[in-house]
Amino acid sequence: MISFVLCAFVLLVALTEAHTADYVVHAVVTRGGKEEKPTNEVTYFKNEKLRYELGNIVIIADTKRNEVMLISNSRREYTVVKIERLQQLADGWRKKLEEQLKALEEQMKEAKPEEKQKMMQVLMMLSFLNQRFKSVSVEEGGVDKIAGYRSKRFCVHGDGKLVAELWFCDALKIGVDVNKLIDIVFSITPTPLMVRQVYEAVVKKASGLPMRQELYVPMRMSRRVTKVEKRTLPGSLFEPPKGFTKVDFEKLIQSAIVK
Numbered sequence: 037m038i039s040f041v042l043c044a045f046v047l048l049v050a051l052t053e054a055h056t057a058d059y060v061v062h063a064v065v066t067r068g069g070k071e072e073k074p075t076n077e078v079t080y081f082k083n084e085k086l087r088y089e090l091g092n093i094v095i096i097a098d099t100k101r102n103e104v105m106l107i108s109n110s111r112r113e114y115t116v117v118k119i120e121r122l123q124q125l126a127d128g129w130r131k132k133l134e135e136q137l138k139a140l141e142e143q144m145k146e147a148k149p150e151e152k153q154k155m156m157q158v159l160m161m162l163s164f165l166n167q168r169f170k171s172v173s174v175e176e177g178g179v180d181k182i183a184g185y186r187s188k189r190f191c192v193h194g195d196g197k198l199v200a201e202l203w204f205c206d207a208l209k210i211g212v213d214v215n216k217l218i219d220i221v222f223s224i225t226p227t228p229l230m231v232r233q234v235y236e237a238v239v240k241k242a243s244g245l246p247m248r249q250e251l252y253v254p255m256r257m258s259r260r261v262t263k264v265e266k267r268t269l270p271g272s273l274f275e276p277p278k279g280f281t282k283v284d285f286e287k288l289i290q291s292a293i294v295k
Contacts (some may be wrong), residue, residue: 057266061080061081062077062078062264063260065090065257068256068257068260081212081269082269082271084098084099084209091092092109095107096274103117103118104117104118111290112280114283115282115288121285124244130166133165136162160275165228169195169199169233174190174240177189182205183271187205189203190204190242191237192237200250201248202250204244208244228254230254233276245261246259
């Protein structure tokens, strides 16, 4: 789940702008505290398309066609799915999560003391994914230079406390539909609702390329752009890899459920 949340750092804040260019964005991401080993990521932007690479994870999003391609380099396979289908799966997952929480709370009422402790751990984990801020606000916090570009800082407060800081460069424009990307990210994997609240609040005020993100609550994660390349990208970069096998998305889902 953490890897996909890191993916959300860049996907959720790719705002739709006019006069966009092709970009290759290199960044370093860190999960947890400063003692954690950073990971390199690369994101490619071309018109309404985006290609995101982090380790073995490769995601290609085409917001004009409403499609997402998930690629596994280790298995040399890929699958394609419509954004609407991802939304359906996400809605079903959220509904099931709420049902599990209610059922667990009822079971705890009659559980033995030794059983309650284990059930409480599960309850806390599930509740973590479903928690929301009662209020979220965004304030501008000055300008800093990141990877050679002037970037505006935005401070996000949840329930009155600083929960995230994000920097954007207005001079670098991207042509990706942010609303569709929000749906993609939070449909691909279970992600705390608090994280979604943070990004939905920011994209209403920010514009341009996301240069740095510091997430403090509900989990600690960091992302910082180290280099931005402006160059024409080939269309093949956003197409299925040659020699890879296409896997039916629905069969893939059924296989995952069985396992």
